[in-house]
Amino acid sequence: MARARHPTQDPLWAKLIVITLVMVFLGLVLVLPLAAVFAEALRKGVDVALAAISTPDALASVQLTLITAAITVPFNAVFGLCAAWAIAKHEFPGKALLITLIDLPFSVSPVVAGLIYVLVFGMQGWFGERLVDHDIKIIFAVPGIVLATIFVTFPFIARELIPLMQEQGTSEEEAAVSMGASGLYTFWRVTAPNVRWGLLYGVLLCNARAMGEFGAVSVVSGHIRGLTNTMPLHVEILYNEYDFVAAFAVAALLCLLAVVTLVLKAALEIAQPAVRGRGH
Amino acid sequence: MDDAHAMTAETYAASPTPVVRRALFRRRSAIPGFGVTLGVTLTILSLIVLIPLSAVAIKAAELSPQQFLAAAFSERALAAYRLSFGAAFVAAVINGVFGLLTAWTLVRYEFPGKAVINALVDLPFALPTAVAGIALATLYAPNGWIGAHLTPLGIKAAYNPIGVTIALIFIGLPFVVRTLEPVLRDLAADVEEAAASLGASRLATILRVVLPALAPAWLTGFALAFARGIGEYGSVIFIAGNMPYKSEIAPLLIIIQLEQYEYAAAASIALVMLGFSFLMLLVINAVQAWARRFH
Numbered sequence: 002m003a004r005a006r007h008p009t010q011d012p013l014w015a016k017l018i019v020i021t022l023v024m025v026f027l028g029l030v031l032v033l034p035l036a037a038v039f040a041e042a043l044r045k046g047v048d049v050a051l052a053a054i055s056t057p058d059a060l061a062s063v064q065l066t067l068i069t070a071a072i073t074v075p076f077n078a079v080f081g082l083c084a085a086w087a088i089a090k091h092e093f094p095g096k097a098l099l100i101t102l103i104d105l106p107f108s109v110s111p112v113v114a115g116l117i118y119v120l121v122f123g124m125q126g127w128f129g130e131r132l133v134d135h136d137i138k139i140i141f142a143v144p145g146i147v148l149a150t151i152f153v154t155f156p157f158i159a160r161e162l163i164p165l166m167q168e169q170g171t172s173e174e175e176a177a178v179s180m181g182a183s184g185l186y187t188f189w190r191v192t193a194p195n196v197r198w199g200l201l202y203g204v205l206l207c208n209a210r211a212m213g214e215f216g217a218v219s220v221v222s223g224h225i226r227g228l229t230n231t232m233p234l235h236v237e238i239l240y241n242e243y244d245f246v247a248a249f250a251v252a253a254l255l256c257l258l259a260v261v262t263l264v265l266k267a268a269l270e271i272a273q274p275a276v277r278g279r280g281h
Numbered sequence: 282m283d284d285a286h287a288m289t290a291e292t293y294a295a296s297p298t299p300v301v302r303r304a305l306f307r308r309r310s311a312i313p314g315f316g317v318t319l320g321v322t323l324t325i326l327s328l329i330v331l332i333p334l335s336a337v338a339i340k341a342a343e344l345s346p347q348q349f350l351a352a353a354f355s356e357r358a359l360a361a362y363r364l365s366f367g368a369a370f371v372a373a374v375i376n377g378v379f380g381l382l383t384a385w386t387l388v389r390y391e392f393p394g395k396a397v398i399n400a401l402v403d404l405p406f407a408l409p410t411a412v413a414g415i416a417l418a419t420l421y422a423p424n425g426w427i428g429a430h431l432t433p434l435g436i437k438a439a440y441n442p443i444g445v446t447i448a449l450i451f452i453g454l455p456f457v458v459r460t461l462e463p464v465l466r467d468l469a470a471d472v473e474e475a476a477a478s479l480g481a482s483r484l485a486t487i488l489r490v491v492l493p494a495l496a497p498a499w500l501t502g503f504a505l506a507f508a509r510g511i512g513e514y515g516s517v518i519f520i521a522g523n524m525p526y527k528s529e530i531a532p533l534l535i536i537i538q539l540e541q542y543e544y545a546a547a548a549s550i551a552l553v554m555l556g557f558s559f560l561m562l563l564v565i566n567a568v569q570a571w572a573r574r575f576h
Binding site: 112155263 | 311313317318319321329330331333336337382383386389390392398400401403404405407408410411412413415416417419420425426454473474483486508511512513515519531532533535536539544547551555558559562566
């Protein structure tokens with residue numbers, strides 16, 4: 002091996018300093034918080050932590066979080082597929098504006114995302130009185146939580162699919178259609194197989210955010226225990242009551258969700274490099 | 282996609298007869314479902330995003346201009362904007378430095394455990410903000426793992442603006458790393474080789490060739506992290522302290538106004554924040570358009 006360093010490579014000492022700096026920084030910023038959650042959750046032993054996540058209120062919050070994600074993710078997937086089909090497979094004026102508008106929820110504060118639904122559906126809101134007359138509850142109830150979650154996760158799947166479908170072009174679909182295939186048939190047999198990994202990638206990110214959303218949901222939930230508490234809201238209540246072990250036990254469950262998401266995401270990026278580098 | 286455009290343009294130029302143009306137009310819309318999918322897209326977008334967002338402006342418009350100014354720019358609101366904007370800016374600067382080093386390490390260096398580091402960078406995207414919030418508050422509290430070492434030095438890192446900044450560093454990091462990474466990867470090695478062969482030192486090559494090429498992506502990442510930090514709520518409130526005029530962030534002030542049934546005042550503050558969001562979107566789009574001109 003020649004000792005001479007290639008001119009576009011950094012000297013070894015610089016490399017070591019940069020890697021060390023990065024490791025220390027990421028350790029402080031990312032690893033320690035993750036470790037702290039599990040350490041605090043297990044402070045009084047596994048049994049106490051398990052007991053904390055199996056109280057009726059905790060189980061109700063797990064259930065509500067799962068329900069919310071189970072509605073949000075398919076809804077945003079259907080929207081993402083529709084938007085990507087219209088944007089990537091057709092030409093029309095105002096396309097760039099439409100893409101910007103779809104991305105808009107990413108730049109809105111989660112608290113504002115919750116506030117807008119209070120202004121529309123709350124007691125003092127546009128439809129407040131009519132909803133009360135018909136005995137329909139949206140704010141401080143599950144529909145409001147689902148709506149706010151849909152808003153904050155709105156762009157996740159669409160922005161994954163749009164560039165992917167744009168890159169793939171329209172020739173395969175045109176060939177199928179010219180041979181007599183219907184639009185739906187073309188979608189299922191030609192487009193869907195091409196975009197399924199991108200779709201899965203978007204679903205993964207959308208699901209993580211849907212289960213973990215706090216600010217927007219906090220505004221519309223009303224924090225009714227056992228009824229309108231999602232897991233992150235349950236963590237907040239326990240923490241504010243100084244029940245730290247229980248708060249961190251439920252938080253540890255959410256950490257596991259995050260870790261599983263990251264592992265699946267990394268696996269997907271290695272197996273399907275085409276989906277990499279999109280999103281956010 | 283660009284090839285297809287170029288081809289279409291060439292065909293147009295080569296055969297200007299209306300017959301061909303009509304044929305081309307028909308070819309372009311050969312794929313069915315445009316009307317339905319665009320209709321569904323616009324309907325859902327309007328119902329979920331655009332119409333509810335307009336409620337903020339309509340609610341704030343119920344106030345007279347004086348009332349609006351009093352609500353949106355009260356002393357307490359101004360202090361909250363200063364904190365949210367200031368902490369988000371400092372956090373974005375710190376992330377600008379360490380995010381660049383992290384992206385550089387991930388793209389240019391090989392070392393054991395790189396795949397784990399790479400996956401870990403996305404943790405702030407995947408971890409619920411409330412979980413990050415209580416974890417950071419526990420770490421940096423005076424008796425926490427990190428806080429306990431800072432207290433003897435006379436540094437208080439939780440329940441004050443420093444705590445807010447720490448939470449926003451956590452939240453913003455992946456925006457900078459993930460925006461820089463693809464650009465750094467695509468940066469052609471031959472430019473660096475040319476600089477080196479012309480006698481530039483490694484440091485000069487990085488400072489004068491690599492960093493200027495990264496500037497648009499760096500600015501975009503910085504702006505994304507900054508914009509996210511201003512609106513962030515979940516990871517911040519546990520470590521912030523939430524003292525009016527001192528450690529109260531703007532999103533929290535919206536919630537406080539809501540809890541006091543001051544809907545129009547809450548909408549006024551939200552409108553200021555939305556205005557800023559739009560501004561940041563424009564800035565980010567402009568930076569990206571500027572970046573495209575370079576390529």
